[in-house]
Every structure is written in C-alpha cells, then in structure tokens.
Amino acid sequence: FDCGISSSHTYDVIEAEIEEIHSSYGLQGKVIATVTDNASNFAKAFRVCQPCHLESESENKEGDDEEPTFTDVIEALSTTSGDAQFSLPPHYKCASHTINLISTTDVDKHLNSCADTKAIYRSSIAKCSALWTKASRSTLASEQVEVSRRKLMVPTSLHENSLHEAISRIITIPLNELNPLWVKLGIKCLNEREYQFLKDYCTVMKPLTVALDILQGDECTYGNKRPSIHPFKIILFLDASYCMLQAIKTRFDAVLDSQEGLLAMATCPKFKLRWLRDEHRREYVKQLLITECCKAAPATENTNVSQMPASPAKMDFFEFQNQPTESFSAEKEVTDFLRSGYELEILNQFPNLKKMYMKYSSPTPSSAPVERLFSLGGLVLSPKSNRMSDRRFEKLLLMRYNHCLSPKENNNFFRVFQGCNKMRLD
Template structure:
C-alpha cells in the first residue's frame, strides 16, 4: 500500500490502467476498492461508508497525508507499519499487552515483576509508562473476569436453548468441577461454545453436593430454565443427581434429607438405569473423578437440574475397551494370539520410551516414531495398533521385523500380523464412531442414533469378511462381542429407544428417516413429529430475538477471530477435509429421499412435516435458515430442530476445558489460589468475551 497506515485495513491487489491507480482488498469486508496512487480519499470513503461507519475522528487517527507517501518497503519490512510508530501508546495499551501475554500464554504471574519483561515491553516507550506489579495485575485480572462473565451472560440471554456439559476431575490433590455451555447461531447454524465454570470441589462426591454446584453455576448465568440437556459421563453420582433433582420430578426442591451419599448401592441401582459397575470407572490422562464440594449453607434451597444426557463417546469407549476384552475370555485361539501380540507391542512401546538407541532405530527404520497408547483411552490403543498395521503393509512386515530385530526385540509372526490387521479392520467402525460423536463443530445430538446404527451395521458386515473378501480367521469373536455389547442396557440399549433422541435424528436433514430400520417405526416417528409440530406456536420466530444472536452478541467474535479457544483448540474439531467427509458418508451409507415440494404459508403441521421428509436438501441452513425476507422454509421444524439438537451427544467439550488449559494444572501452578486458577482458565478459554 502507498500509505503504511492502511496496511491494517487494506491489502494491495494490483495496479490497474496506466499504473496511476491500483486495486486494494478491504480486510474487514473483503470488497475490492480502486484508488489512486496519489490520493487515499477512496479508501477513507470506503471506511466511512457501507458496513464500517468509521467516524471522522477514527479516520484522523490513521494520520495519513496524501503529500507524504511511504517509502518503498522491502520484503523484509513489508509488514512494518508507520502507524504503530506514530500512534500514541498509553498506559492502557501496556496493561493490555501484558495481561494478554500472561493470561493467554499461561505464564507465571510473577513474570510481571521480571525486569526482563519490563525491558522488553517498555523498549522505546516514554518513561512515564510502566508494566506495574503483580498486585496491580491481579486487580486487572478481577476486572477482566467480571467483564467476561457479563459479556457471556448477555450472549446467553439472547438465545432460547442452551446445552451444557459437566465433569469432575482431580489434579495435584485438588478437585474441580468444569462446565461448558453450547448454543446454535440461528443465522449460520454454527455451534457457539464457552466455558461456564471451573469450581474447586471439596468433600465427598455425593449427588446432592454435585446437584447444588451445577444448579448454582446455571443460576449464575441465569440459564437454569434454558438448558435443554446437560451431557455427562456415566458415573452413578451424576446420574442420581440428575434423576433426583430433575425439574420434572414432583419431589424436587424438598431439600436433601435422606438422599443418601450418591454412590452406587443397591437402593440406587434402579435409579441409574441398571448400568454396570464399570460405567463408573473413568481415568483420563492422569486425572480422575473425585469427591466434590462442601455442604451447602442452605440445605433446603430449591434445586433443580435440566434433563440429563449420557455421554455417547464414553459409552463407545467402554465398548471398545471393557466389552471387547470379553472376547479374550470366550475363545482360546483369540486369547493366545491377542496376548502374544500385545506383549510384543507393549515391549516395543516401552523400549522406545526408555531407550534412546531404540527410539533412534525406530525413527530411522520406520520413518516415524511409534505412537505410544495411553492407559485409559481406548482410541489411543486402537490408533497405536493401526500404525503398526500400516508399517507392516506392503512388504508383509519384513522391514518392520528387520528394524525390530536390529535392537534385539521380538519380531511379529505372520499370524500375529494377520491378527492385528483383522483387529483394526473389525474395530475401525468403532473408532470412527467415537471420532464423530466427540466432535464439537458441526455436531448435534441427532447424530447419536444414526452413528450407533451405522457402527452396528458395519460391525455386522465386517464380522463375516475381511477387507480381501475372505472370512475372518481370528477376530470373529471380537466382532460378535462388539455387536452384542451395543444393545446392553448399560450401553446403548435404553438410549436407542428414547423418543427425544429419535426425533433429534429425524430433524437433521442429512438423516431424516434414512436410519430407521422398520417401516412401522417410520410411521410412528412421523406421527410423533407431527404432534410436536402442532404444539409449536409461530407467533414469535426464533430468527428474531431470542433465538438469533443480535449483532452485538456476535461483535466479540469479530474482535477475537470469531471463535472461542475452546472451539479453536478442540483437537478433534477441525473442519472436515473432503476425504474425511467421504469417509463419514460411507460410514453412514443411508439411502435418502430425492423428491421436493413447494412451501405454503397456510400449510398444516402435517403438510410441513411431509414436505420436510420428502425434501431433497440435506443442508441444515437450506432447510431451517431464513431467506432474504426473514421467512423460513420449515418454521415449525426450525423450532424443534433447536429444541432437540442444541445438546451435544458427548461431554468431550468439558474434557477439553481441562486438557486445553495449557500449564494451568502443571506442578508450577499449584500455589495459585482456587479463585485465581479458575479466573485464569476461564479468561484463557473465553478470550472472545473480554479481549478487545
């Protein structure tokens, strides 16, 4: 750009005409603007008009004079702007830079007192500016936290349906309850997410204490009556808390007397849907479920909780880990090969971790280091074996065995290689189902049942034939056990019959009724959907407030890149690549309807449902989005889509709250107070709601 001050708002495209003019792309709205090399008036007019509405004062801050063009920059300093040299730096600017650095990079608070940081930040600045001290930083931390909470409250106030996830963890002797909130932007149907709390928990992990903590968090953000579902794992105390304090339960609010300790016992067994004891077990990356908080001051306070949703990815993980281990016990041949191959692989992973010589040999021989599986996550066990199978493909494992032999480790036999190939082939649908369910972006509760049925269908198929079309030699017991586990009451047996989950799947345009097996059930679900549609009042469309976030609700997103760190750093949440979409489509493989019908302003709920079920489009935005006039193609079903699909099928989001908090839970942070730690994590994750 001829004027360095415009580098922050425009990008040079190309010279046009006789070279006296050029085209620049606005970085704010992506429009192309033509301007002369000697006059910046067109650029200023663009900023003052259209969507931007810059004031004269804002334009003056650019300090641009048409008589003083910038020197020709080299490639090395093209990104250097005179704007930042000419702009007056204030104490607020210094505070903002220091706060952002400490909070967003999870650095020690003592760094504020470091002379080296002060030298780096204040270099070249006026002598009246200071970095401050740790005490002043803590005061600003409090202000940022309050600002974040108020902005998040306003954002949540503008939506009608909110979903939450919750989990309890312990690290370095301290226990925490984490909660996240999720909702759907009704303009682009993208999922929005934020962290709600990271509360220090003390005392026993009882259902009444847990219920009080969750209710208190929801009341803090005034969303207790907005939450469609709260997704947690299968721990018995979570399930009992949501059962006893379900707001539809007539005994809710009568206090905590005689409710027991919330731990799984004979009296509680019927309450928790006959789940097996192993459902309580949960160990994640060195963190464990733990005891919860102190007794509440008012034991008779009215407490109610939203409907509960069991975490689907936790159930799939149990199928992949505990249930398939039964196949080891039911078939002697399978057990012998499984034990032998697992012992050899375990030794490979152990030696690589402990011996630099072995690690170097593996890296040189394989081109990569072996993935070391975790102790608690089944998908890491699967991925590690899948890598071994990939390294053995092509040459039948000759290079793999040669590399292993070079460091005096046991080779895999041909039988063991074939066994591992069948193992990966059979359980690939389980791994893919787990990846799909625990995704956050482009994920809705309606994905759960189609994913489970697709997993079951593919397991049935792979039970009878390997990828080469030949029968399985060793892993048929594995496939049979996995299929049988799906329908157990403690797994998906009861969830597959839940009407709300069925309607959520039907209300996803990419599925509709395609996943339903029996024609009779199609008719039943159609009638259920019609009944729900009849109950919807169209007097107030959610495309206006309360359902559609107003421009002010989305304003923070533009300032912080448009997404929270909880979304941006979700490991399993990148936008699916084309080949990943193809894999997902092949995984589901349902036959979809292909007819269309026109809309009618006066159509009945029955007609709207039938038109939707026969609609060609599988796009959520096409089916439920508003057109230029604000009308929606399926207005009643749009309401129902939000009602049933705002919730998530997995609690993976709250797990990311813990795992994505950087070094907040490291050994070096154990001296932070509970409140300071919570504020630090909340501000790091919810940058969108306090960063300018």
Template sequence: MKIKDFSVSCRQVTQSTVDRLVVDFVCESLQPFTIVELPTFKNLICTMQPSCTVMSRPTVKLRIEEAAAKIKKNIIAEMAKVNYIGTTTDCWTARQRSYIGVTAHWIDEPTLERRSASIAFRRLKGSHTFDLLAGTLVDIHSEYGISEKIVRTTTDSGSNFIKAFRVYGEQSQQELIDAEADSAEAVTLDDENDAEGFEVQDTSSIFNANSGLEYHLPKHQRCACHLLNLVATVDASKAEDSSEVFKKLSRSTFAKCQALYNKTSRSAISAEIVQEECKLQFIQPNHTRWNSVYNAAERVMRILKEQGEASLRNVCAAFKIKMLNPAEVSYLSEYCIVMKPVSMALNILQSETNTQMGWLLPTIYLLDSKLKKMEASVKVCLSLIHALQRGLQKRFGEFMEDPELISAAILLPKFKTSWTDKAHIIGAGMDYILHRLDAMKDTQENESQHVSDEDDFFSSIKTVSSTRASELDGYLACASEEMELLHSFPLVKKLSLKLNTPLPASAACERLFSCAGQLFTPRRARLDSTNFENQLIVKLNNKFKM
C-alpha cells in the same frame, strides 16, 4: 501482541501496548507468561522503552478480572438471543484441587451455525457428592440466566452426576409413566392399609426426606464417546471368554506390541533405530482414551504395509523382542479392520462444531450395520464383533428407543428417515414430531387468535391436517441435505433447533480441561481459583471480546 511484534520497532511502544501485552501473555499464549516472571519482563520493557512501566501483580489481576467480566456480559447477551441451549460438564482435579467445568452450546438461528462458550470453571471443596454438583450447576445456570433455556446437559457416566440428574433433573416421558404407575400402586396399598386400620408414621422422617425440589436441573444426556469407549474396552474384552483361539492370539499379539512401545518410549537410541528402519515411530497407547490403542495397532500395520516385514523384524532383533508370527499379523490386521468403524464413530461424535444431537443414533445404527457386514469376512475376530454388538445394545439400547433422539435425527436434512430400515423406530419419531408440531401450531394460533374467534369451539380441527401436510411432509419430500432447508419450514426448524442443540458427547468440556492444564502449571500451583477461572474465560472466549 507478542514480544517479537513490537521489539522490531521499540520506539513505537506505548504504555497501553505494554499493558495489553501483559494481559495477553497471561491469558492467551500457549506457553503462559507467569506473573512470577514479571521482574524479567519489566527489565526487558525498561531497556526497550524507559518511559514505560510494567503494571504490578494486583493490577494484572484486576485487568484480567475486568476482561473476564466483559466477556461474560457479551456471552450473556448472545445467549439471551436464543431459545435453546445445551451444556456439557465434568470434574477435573490437579495440584490437589478439584474443579467443575461447564461449556454452553447453541445454534445461531439465522445462520444455523454452532456457537460455543466456556462459561465456568469453579473450585469444588469437599466430596463430589450429587447435591454439591447439583447446587454448583444451578448457581452457574442462574448466573448466566439460562436455567429455563437448557435442553440437555451432557456428562460422563460418573455415579455422582447420574444421581444428581436422577434426583434433581427433568424426568423423561417413560420415567414419568413409571412414576405414575408406582404412585397408583402406592395409593392402592394405602387404601388396603386404611381398611385394616391407621398406620403410625414418624413425622421427622417426612420432614427430613429429600423432596427433589431443592434444585432444578435439565434433562441428562450420557456422553456417547464415554459409552463407546466402554464398548471398545470393557465389552470388547469379553470376546476372550467365548473363543480360546482369539484369547491366545489377542494376548500374545498385544504383549509383543506393548514391548515395542515400551522400548521405543524409554530410550532415545531405540527411537532412532525405529526411525531408521521403519521411517515412522510407534505410538504409545494412552489407556484413558481407547482411540490411542487402535491408533497404536494401526501404526504397526502401516509400518508392515509400507516398509515391509523385514523392517519390523530388524527392530525386534535389535530390541531382542520376539517378532510377530503370521497368525498374529493376521489377527492384528483383522483387529484394525473391525475396530476402524468404532474409531471413526468416536471421532464423529466428539466433534464440537459440525455435530448435532441428531447424529447420535445414525452413527450408532450405521456402526452396528458395518459390524454385521464384517461377520462373513473375518475369521479370528468374529467373537470380537459379537462382543461389540452386545456392548452397543447394552450401552445404547435405551437411546435407540428414545423418541426425542429419533426425532432429532429425522429433523436433520442430512439423515431424515434414511438412517434405519426399522419402521417402528421411524414411526415412534414421526409420532413424536407430529405431536410436537401440532402443539406448537396451536400455541401460535392461540397467541394470534382474536376475541371473536373464541366462540368457535371446533377451530382447532382446521389446523391439524394443515400442520402435518405443509410442514413435516413438505420437509421430508425435499431432496436437499443442506441445513438451509430448515428455513423453508418454520415449525420444523424450531423443533429441530430444540432437539439438536445439545451435544452427544462431553468432549468440549475435556478440551476445557486440556487448556486448564496448560495454565495450571507447577509454578502456578498457588494461583487463586477465581483468577484461574477468569484467565480461562478470557483465553477460551476470544470471539466474545467485541
């Protein structure tokens, strides 16, 4: 409830209304009500309703703690109903403090809708080493009782997160094969050494060695949006190395555009000139998010298209900046055309409610296909297309061969097997699915099998062909692209939920940090870390207040 809601009828204000108002203002308002302002708020309440009092600072903190505890309990109860959970995590620093945020995501089995919750925002002290991150994540997973349910955890490509999951996380099938090969080679070398004689080893090094068993983390997933951002910036910049013409046009065009951005953002008078001439304002790029660079370039082209070249020329003359020449305008137009599919892919993958893990590979394959089709039509930006293609192969080449990610796409009715024409890719996914479906079928039959059937040694043969025919083939034969199709195929549905529960990007965790920045203002820099976490949990998990 806001002040305007009860100020109209102040006679009806009760003590419970005032108490609820304080907690709501602290945790839920976009411009947070700070506890420092409680004296002013107290005067307002006392004037409106002298019989009411405003709770003290410790009481506000206690009420928030109780609300957060109730929400946590509801979240734990909700997650106890599902079998598979995906999480995202990242680190955030503000006001000389460091925090780790964790969000949880799952798919409601009856409705097949995505559910999400912000479950932790913990203070980190000391260096963000891989073992500190691993220990904190394990504690959070244990607190919510989801350690065995997490399918994958999505993070950015930070070296500390990568090492934490490499040391303590689940190994992929290929990593296990490589480890077995290394182990076999080591055994062979040991046998050769034994033949020559005994080798003396330092026992202290054995006891001090990290066995990797101290913590247990789930499988790791690198954020697809972070990787695409690297493709669009680091890898795209390498196009200048292969074409001198592209290099000159790129640098001169963006230098003039940057001058326009700077002039507009630093002066109110300049912004008024742009508004009068162009009817739109220029967008100042934020280099931590590549999408803003594309959006800024696209805005310039939109002004040229809608208002004409004269409007931009008048702005450049007023700012005493050189106008874009025809070659630079042509380059900027091609740049926007080439980069538009990359921007669209970023927007698709960073979605939280409608995107599943199975969207990752179809999006990347379709992006690569769109870039190939542009090769025949572009003139100046051909080297940019090639640089982007090399970047996609470099950043996503491992993902394109991952059977789990391939299977996740196949088990989404929207895509099935239509997203690529590479037979070996679809074949790898189909083999993985068939193997998993047969294992799930055998598990179900073993649980329901009677004692009298235990003597039938060959009973499992009867189930293999039926599993493949009735489940996977029936699912692929249906023309429907609606998620409700999965309800007709129980085993396919169960496997699809497991593979598609995680998110391909960690954008949900970044949204958590955005909300944290609104609460953690300079006037609240002394806010206790536990109270800070409780306020965020109450603010971001309204749907679990029931």
C-alpha cells in the same frame, strides 16, 4: 468454571453444586439436558433429582387404580423451603466414554473369554507392548524405528483411540521388514497368525474409532449420536459381531429408543430418515415428527384466518364471500422437509422444524469439548500467573478457547458473558 469442590465428590455434593451454578447464572428452566461421563456419582445425582412431573408420570403408570390422597394446602405452604429437593435437568451419558468402554472393556472381556482368541490376543498385544516400551524408553530404539518407517505411537489412557492408532502404525510396516527390526531390538517377532490378527482387530475396531472421532468434534450435535452408533455400520466388518452389537444395545439402550433422540436425528437435515431401514420404523418417526410439529406451531397457524371485511366507504359493487386462507398443515411441512436438501440452512424454510431441531439437538453427545477446555486451563494458569483472580482467569480462558470466532461473534459472546456475570453478582 469456578466449581472447585474441596469435599468428597458424592452425589449430594454434586447435586448441590450444579444447582448453585444454575441459580448463579440464571439457568434454571433453560437447560435442555446435562452431559457427563458414566461415573456412578453423576448418574445417581441426576437419578435422585428427577423432575416432579417425571416422577408423577411414572407413579401414575404404575398405579392408576390407587385411591387419591389429599394434602393440607396451608401446611404445605407454611413449611420452609430448606428441605426442598433439587430438580436437575435430564441427564445424558457421554457417548464417547460409552463407546470407549465398549472398545476396551467389552472387547477385551470377549476376546479373553473365547479359547480360540485368548492366546493369540494376549501374545500379540504383549509383543506390541514390548515394542512400545522399548521405543519410548530407549533413544536408540526410537531412532531405529524412525529409520525403518516412522515414529510409533504409544497408547495412553487419556486418548480413547490410542490403542487402535498404535496398532495401525505397526501393521503399516510389512511383516518382512518388521521382524528384522524386532530382532535388532531384542524383541520376540510376530508370526503370520498374530500379524493377521492385528490387521483383523484394526478392521473390526475401525467403525468405533470413526464414531469416536465424530462424536468428539466441537460441532457435533445430539442428532449425530444415533447414526454414528448404528449397528449396521459395524456388522459388515465383524465376523463375531454379536458381542459388540449386544454391548451397543445394552449401553445405548436409553438412546436407541428415546423419543428425544429420534426427534433430534430426524430434524437434522444431514440424516432425516435415511438412517432407518425398516419401513414401519420410518413411518413411526415421521408421525412423531408431525405430532411434535403441531405442538411447536403457534396457535395462530392452526386456525383459519379469514379476510377482514371492507369498510362501508370502500364497498365495491363486486362483493363476494370472504374465502379463508390456507390452514397450517404439519404433515405438509414435514413432507416438504423430508424431500428437501441436506444443508443445515434448509431449516430456515421450515420454522417449526427449526424450533424442534434447536430444542432436541442442543445437547452435545460427548463431554470431550469440556475436557479439552479443562486441558486448556492448564496452559492459561501457568506458574508465572499464579496470582490471577478467578474472574480474570475465566475471561482469559474463554478468550483463548474462542479465538477462532469472528470479532462480531466475540462481541456478542462477551456481551452475553457480562450479562451472566452481572446476574451472578446481583
């Protein structure tokens, strides 16, 4: 929270600041992934600071036939660590920001590129913009709108779904009641073709707005990302769906085929394998679950544990050969999990899959909760509290944000927070 950057927000400055925060709070090696928006400086900072093992793997794949190179160990150990490159965790782009780019930039580009939709798209949006401007700047116009139906919503750049919600408010008013209102306000009326276009636009964009609302929730995990942007949820509503489907495949290419994303969604009891329609794809993800479950299982579970032999003093006349206990089966655990219920508490019955779920679903799919935290900071740091210290502001902000927690959860949270502060001061 105290990462005030006074210089330019270049990739190297961001890289050094994130590394400083990780080392201050003792987070090195504990962060699963970092979620940011789609800004190029963030993307470059994480792309340049790839972990060493990822770079070595990519180099091995490109050239396995190259001759090995040798390094002087004494020279490597004697060099100073000041020039050492930072290693940042994996980087995930904000899903909400990406879907917002699809619903605004890509859709706008597609509608303006087609001759059939360009004229009607521009005329209908221009007439809606005139109504929004009139209602927001004139009190009399706003009152007339409220008398007819209800208060209109003006689109803003800070709210991703604002354009869809603003148009939805307009089309709730029947055309025979809407045009007389526009005549009173001195605005050109919508014709039937433009009114139908706005209704079709809202129908087409509805799945993306629902996905945005889901991904921006505080309790949304990384496993909700892929099912929310599943192409089959959109193709049913689109007449010209090729543009949006291609935009989703292009912008979410790294998510759609990533192993971490597949495991995050498959280990979520709400989804499991239900969102996969291809049988071969379902079998592939199931085998991936079994493989990762074997890796997550402790070593003692993979070996047969036989019964301990009885002591000579307790030897019984009926003595038989010790039978080994049932060995751990990752396939059985995965199969039982896929046949179980859809409540989150069901993971307590499958400890290895629970570890996988906590590992791969820890990152949030969107940076919206953090942005809401920044917005809340403006309410805490008011003009009357301008002499507040950084430590006090941080504590008040966390108390304000976590006011919905129970007293026990608050105590546990601040115990961890005080431990992090003590580690940072040390």
